[in-house]
Amino acid sequence: MEGYLRALFKNRISILSLIIILFVIGLAVFGPYFEKHDPLETHMAKMLRPPTAEFPFGTDALGRCVASRIIYGARTTLLAGLVAIAIGAVLGTFLGLVSGFYVGKVDNLIMRGLDVLLAFPYFLLAVVIVAALGPSLNSIMIAIGIWEMPYYARLVRGSVLSIKEKEYVEAARMVGEKDSSILMYYILPNCISPIIIMSTVYYAWAILMASTLSFLGLGVQPPAPEWGVMTAEGREYLLFAPYLLFFPALFVCLTASAFNFLGDALRDLLDPRLHMR
Amino acid sequence: MKRETLQNQEILVDIKNLILNFNTNRGQITALDGIDLKLYKNESLGLVGETGCGKSITALSIMRLIPAPPGKIVQGEIFFDGKDLLKIPETEIRRIRGGKISMIFQEPSTSLNPVFKVGDQIIEAIQLHQKLGREKGKRKTVEMLEKVGMPDPKDIINRFPHELSGGMQQRIMIAIALSSNPKLLIADEPTTALDVTTQAQILDLIKDLKKDIISSMLLITHDLGIVAEICDRVAVMYTGNIIEHAELKTLFKSPLHPYTRGLLDAIPKMNAHKKELGFIPGTLPDLMKLPEGCKFNPRCPHQMEICLKKRPGLREVKEGHFVACHLYSK
């Protein structure tokens, strides 16, 4: 384990990614203590100001402090992503375990079902779900979770299939252990590793999806601060106040990139086969 | 055919003091530590040693097939046809590869391209080195397939590698290698990956071809039994050095180096009186932490003081018999 950590730190980009991630998390958690402005509070007299000492990132069209909106937006985005992949991971892992372990008809059924979900290009599935549930933060979390589910399921199923063949599993079976305990104690622990590794990447996807959906007006609604929403709002003033768009966009890119780089490095290190998904 | 004495024989390949390093993520390893080896025309030389001693690497170096970023040839010369193979331009060495010097590998199943038909892979080699047209190339292909003992060559040329057995795949490789009538055939553990019966068949094939189109051969193996069947001379390698080489009978009857003796002792013999198989104590040294002096000294039953300090050079102790051991350097 230490060997992995050491090797991870050797890679400069991984270090950079970790720093960025910690920074963003720190921003989300501790930010409000430093930035005193309320993200929803408007200062109409000071609208559309470029970055100054009082407003480190400037103010938007309604005179709100962009910096504090970024900070609260961080909370929203990070949390939304977390809940989303949690939903996807739980559902997907369950399906993957069942599918991989019991193979045969059950496996077929589950995989076909997931194929239907995957028949939706990229994020159209999320769009449909959000449309059905009405645009809100909760809808996008559920939508993204359901969208991520097949990926987790396939990942776990792959792991299960290869672990199932190992001798210690067969031995446990022959001794007469219950299926559920075999799953829990033998198979699941071995799936945890790829799940965690891929979760970094899936998390990056979730963040991108969340901000995209919000940008399109399908997620978090204004005036709530969220990076995607802020980008949409900032678009109108692109010409003369580009920083309105620049800051939230930058944060989305940085955060997603950091998680992606990290996930890449982890995959290179621990299981290069995962690169082919 | 009566063999000429060593002095009268022409040298085909002359490897002089070849030193090759590998950059790994644990540091730099010296894979070849000053190899001196001569291959003669019309002779089969067996290169034996344990896994990891550098025999395959030596072979690959002759063809300059060592990937350059991790591997680096630091020093040395390999003379062939009057030229130093390590210094000639890329275009020239490519003409020699598959042309004057050919190689077959250990795993035939992965050494053939899975998406091309077998016949096409042979024709490719033929067309490259002999500039024949498609039709002539095809005919030559069928000819080669017959020579290597393939049943129904006209059908085989349309097959894909995965449709053939291991033995047939290896025959294809041999056909490819011999299609250009090379002066030297390098065979890197050609039968190790095959089952015993197929092994025997391929060895028989090689023996037959030796009388026909194989002129010189470098056979790499860890199996002294195979060497005994096919080779004229034998060279023994240990962690990147040649430690002994001699004519086949001489080496088997009177091995000089303690390591060679150990290897021969480990072979079960029909009329042996001992009940136990001999073995060489200790294990191969870690290439990152090689012993001082003679690299074999920790395991050598005849270890002397000088062995711990100085590396023994390869010296001709009897006619045609070279050893690198302080026991004989008086």
Place this chain on the structure above:
Amino acid sequence: MGLFQKRDMQRFIKILRFIFKRLFLMAVTIFILITLVFFTLSFMPVDPVSILCGPGATEESIKAVRKEFGLDDPAYIQYFRFLKNLIQGDLGFSWRSRQPVIVEIMSAIPYTVILAFAAMIIATLLGIITGIISAKKQFSLIDNISMGISLIGVSTPIFILALIFIYIFAYRLGWFPTSGSETLSHLILPSVCLGLFVAASIARLVRASMLDVLRQDYIRTARAKGLSELTVVFKHAFRNALIPILTIVGMQFGLLFGGSVITETVFAWPGLGRLIITSINFKDAPVLQGGVMFFAGGFTLINLIMDIFYQFIDPRIKIK
């Protein structure tokens, strides 16, 4: 000697059977898809009546409208009516424009097709070439830079990429118009944007695939035969990497289509994706439903074509 041997014919027949089986499977998938979309969207918190009648509608007109659209019937009857209409090619009428949904969709599809086509060509060419070069020159500066850019490309949500493009090329440099669809120059910005986005994904996966292939024994054999590096890489290696590369490119269609939805929206390109998004914003359920079904259905069809194509290329695949 004949063109086809008996073995080739047998293989051909196997492939045909495979195609039919998959077509059937696709039909089932699309059917389930349609059903799923229908019932999911039935949860939409909209009241079509208020949209259709507008504010200040009378009781009678509301009742009449409900009857006309069959909104009082139970769900399963609405479903069957929907299916019946679907077979006849009738997807209903847009609540916003009162135009037949089919018409709106059909006029939007060509735009999406053009955009997707252009973007895919850019993405494939750029992605594959970059991936191959990166793999061949692993660890070099080119490799690190292009993989770094690709990773950032994959991590940037496409709407931001689109906005950056608009900012730089349309606003600042004034080379291209920011939106609309009249001329060819209107196409360039969105297709390059979408193309680069997908190219980033393709490049990374192609590189991984090529690296894997270049490590194989048969590449060493090819070199030992004396073939030039170019031949080794582009004939022996590429041909083997082609199969996973095509799979990769096929998988990117999902990215492409999904990305086109956003690209169309940001660039106001009147394709199917934009239609879908605006229908959500206007709460126009029939268009949303029809649009999504078409989109997903078309995507499934393309996946099938890719799958079939894939069968032809790999001689190792055992056709079930």
